[in-house]
Amino acid sequence: MEYKPGNKPDKVKHKALENLVDLILPSTYVEFHSGPGRYNGYDGSSVRTLNILKGRGIDSTVYLHEKDDGLRQQLIANTLGFKSDKQEIFVGGEWENSQENYLNADHSWLFLLDPTKIKSYNKYSINFLDKTLSTGANFLLYMPQGLFKSKQQQKARRGHRKKVKEIKDLIGKYQRNYLDRFIFAGRGNLKRKDHIVIVSELIPDLKACFKKYISN
Numbered sequence: 470m471e472y473k474p475g476n477k478p479d480k481v482k483h484k485a486l487e488n489l490v491d492l493i494l495p496s497t498y499v500e501f502h503s504g505p506g507r508y509n510g511y512d513g514s515s516v517r518t519l520n521i522l523k524g525r526g527i528d529s530t531v532y533l534h535e536k537d538d539g540l541r542q543q544l545i546a547n548t549l550g551f552k553s554d555k556q557e558i559f560v561g562g563e564w565e566n567s568q569e570n571y572l573n574a575d576h577s578w579l580f581l582l583d584p585t586k587i588k589s590y591n592k593y594s595i596n597f598l599d600k601t602l603s604t605g606a607n608f609l610l611y612m613p614q615g616l617f618k619s620k621q622q623q624k625a626r627r628g629h630r631k632k633v634k635e636i637k638d639l640i641g642k643y644q645r646n647y648l649d650r651f652i653f654a655g656r657g658n659l660k661r662k663d664h665i666v667i668v669s670e671l672i673p674d675l676k677a678c679f680k681k682y683i684s685n
């Protein structure tokens with residue numbers, strides 16, 4: 470499964486993210502999977518968030534992670550213009566190497582986890598969520614769940630379903646307020662059910678606030 474910037478589910482994800490950032494106006498915003506920030510004129514998650522924070526003129530600190538060296542250089546170039554007295558921006562490589570910096574999060578922080586594959590919710594991500602869900606921080610977790618039609622792929626299908634349940638159970642363990650909405654994408658044997666999971670107590674009625682962006 471490959472990431473296609475600007476396709477329908479991607480646009481829905483970006484609208485939901487923009488709405489979330491605008492409602493929360495986080496003091497600290499952290500992305501674990503940033504990509505280059507901008508794709509041939511189409512703005513990605515980091516540039517969209519930085520635009521909103523800049524427009525609202527609030528003080529914020531932004532940490533962006535991209536493991537690919539080439540994409541990280543593009544990310545640096547695409548976000549440089551947003552640096553100001555009000556907005557500090559740090560760009561790093563693999564988020565796993567910096568996770569200790571984020572354990573002191575609180576209810577004013579927002580994390581975006583947006584990997585291309587659901588299997589990236591590995592033991593490190595689960596362990597991180599287990600440590601930070603208790604801090605009251607806000608999250609947008611994007612989970613592309615493969616639905617795999619063919620019999621041979623039943624195992625993968627079960628694995629994906631199990632992973633979504635594991636993450637939702639973890640959110641439940643900390644009794645967090647959350648919304649799980651999804652959009653269907655892909656064709657043939659690679660149908661996907663992309664979950665957009667939002668965790669936040671700052672927006673008590675998540676369903677009402679996100680109905681417009683995520684309809685099904």
Ligand SMILES: C[S@@+](CC[C@H](N)C(=O)[O-])C[C@H]1O[C@@H](n2cnc3c(N)ncnc32)[C@H](O)[C@@H]1O
Nearest residue numbers: 472502503504513514534535536563564583585
């Ligand atoms: C789906 S794309 C990100 C899309 C981006 N959030 C957006 O909406 O514009 C996933 C990106 O995460 C990066 N990535 C994957 N694992 C990572 C890790 N452990 N740390 C940092 N970046 C990672 C990949 O190289 C890829 O560019």
